[in-house]
Structure formats: structure tokens, C-alpha cells
Amino acid sequence: MRFEARVEITHLPGILDPQGATIERALPALGYDNVSDVRVGKSIRLVLDADDEAAARDQVEEMCRRLLANPVIEAYEIALSELSAP
């Protein structure tokens, strides 16, 4: 089976996010005074072949822990969807 994974990587809560903080300070200058808690992260999209969804998820989790995210400062969320057969 073929899956598309979207991994969203953000700063762990409590870790200062300098980009988020800068954007949060900039938005009121444009008149948006009601915005808070801005966090900047990154999004990684990949396609993988696996026996089933659980196997795909396990592998993406492992890849996140080992390379895609730095668990010391980052959290990640994985969204999986099945792609139709090639």
C-alpha cells in the first residue's frame, strides 16, 4: 500500500520560538491586535510504501525521532492518507 505522510514540526511548548515571537510582534502593526500564540514550524510531505497504515505510521514515527525532528526542542504531528495504487 502507498501512503502520503504530512509531518508538521513545531517547537515544544515552553521552548522560545524566535520566529513566532517576531511575527506575533509584527501583526499588531498591521492592525491585527487579537492574535496570540504564534508558532512557526515546518511541514514535510513524503510518500512511502508499507504493508498497512500501522506499519506506515510506525516508520514515519521512527523517522521523526531519528532525523526529521529534534526531540530536544521540537514536537511533531503525523497525518497519513492512503494513495491510490500507482
Next chain:
Amino acid sequence: MSARVGVVVFPGTNCELDVAWAVEQLGGSAELLWHGERALDNADAVVVPGGFAHGDYLRTGAIARFSPVMESVARFAAAGGPVVGICNGFQVLTEAGLLPGALQKNAGLAFLCETVECRVETSASVLTGLATPGAVLRLPINHFEGNYVCDAATLARLRDEDRVVVRYVRNPNGSLDDIAGVCSEGRNVVGLMPHPERASDSMLGSEGGVVLLRSLLEAAAAGAAVAS
């Protein structure tokens, strides 16, 4: 015999010749170690120098930690060998799990290129054995991602175990607790953002790095004497 210092070179490393020059000025010998090789060429100490290893893609140091040479560096460190990561090298060592914490974007989101004052906090590390705690050294910094972070438990441990090696006198980048450099539990792995090799001659504007590099050479020579 002079201490042999292996200087790791990744694609994108750009401070290897500066480190090699400084080491040789101080009486050591330097060998460049290509990242794709596993051999450390009988080095008595290893320096992971600054630059942009593997283009700093994904995160600084994230790809570099998987280079073959890093397996050998990890084994060398585990056996007590002196390992120093400077700037991007510090980032590589944290990603490799040889040092705690992480380096993220500077608090002001500015690339910093200036000479700053750093205070030596302990002489119990391979980089500060000859330095006096409390001494203030003028060292250049040159980084976008030098903002040291770690969780509260790790910070408490670093403080309790006297593992903050150097602190900024005036924090330039938002680093937690003004941390400019830390060492491993065994005190033989040190990472710091400032560049001692760029402060190793009066012609360079500061000789603040000399005591650090001399300390490393002495630690390397002591290790070589034990090994032989």
C-alpha cells in the same frame, strides 16, 4: 611528540584550515578527516569545526551526525578522547547526542558576527584545563543558530555538575543561562559557539582563544601518553 589533532571536514565545513593553522601555530599537528571516512588517523584529539555541514539542511548538524566519521568520533569520545565542537561543530555534537541540549535561531533573528566577551566557568574540561575560572576571553562569534536551549532538568544538571564551560558576559543570542559552551559528563567532549581559532594571534585582534587551544593540545598529549 606533538599532539595530533584530527579536524573533521563535512561538505560545507569552512573553518577547518583556520583550526589546523591555529593548532600548528601552537605546536600541534593537524590532520583533516573527511566525513565519509571512518579512520581518525590516530588522532589524539578531534575538532569538529565551524561551517555549514551538509548545507545545514533540515536543521544545523542534523544530516552531519549520520556521516561515517561520526561513528568513530562517538567511539573516540566514549573512550575518553578529547572532542571539541566549535560553532557548527557544537550543533553537530548536540544533534549526535554527544552533548545535551540544542542550538536554535538567535533570539533577535539576526546573524551575529562580532567579538564578544566570554567568561571561563570551569577549568575541569579538555578545553579549559589551563584557563582560570572567572577569566574573561574575547572571542569571535559568527552564527545564526547559537541560541542554546535545553529542558529545566538538563539545565539543573549542567549547573550542579559544573558543566557550563563558558558563559557570555553579555548574552548576544538569547542562550539559556548565558551559555556559550558546555561539556559532557566525562568532561572530554566540549561544544562552544565562539571560535577560539579566530582569536589565536594578535594579528587576528585577540589571543583569547590561545589558552583554550593550548588546553586541548595538553589534554590530547596527556591522552596520547596514556595510550602509548
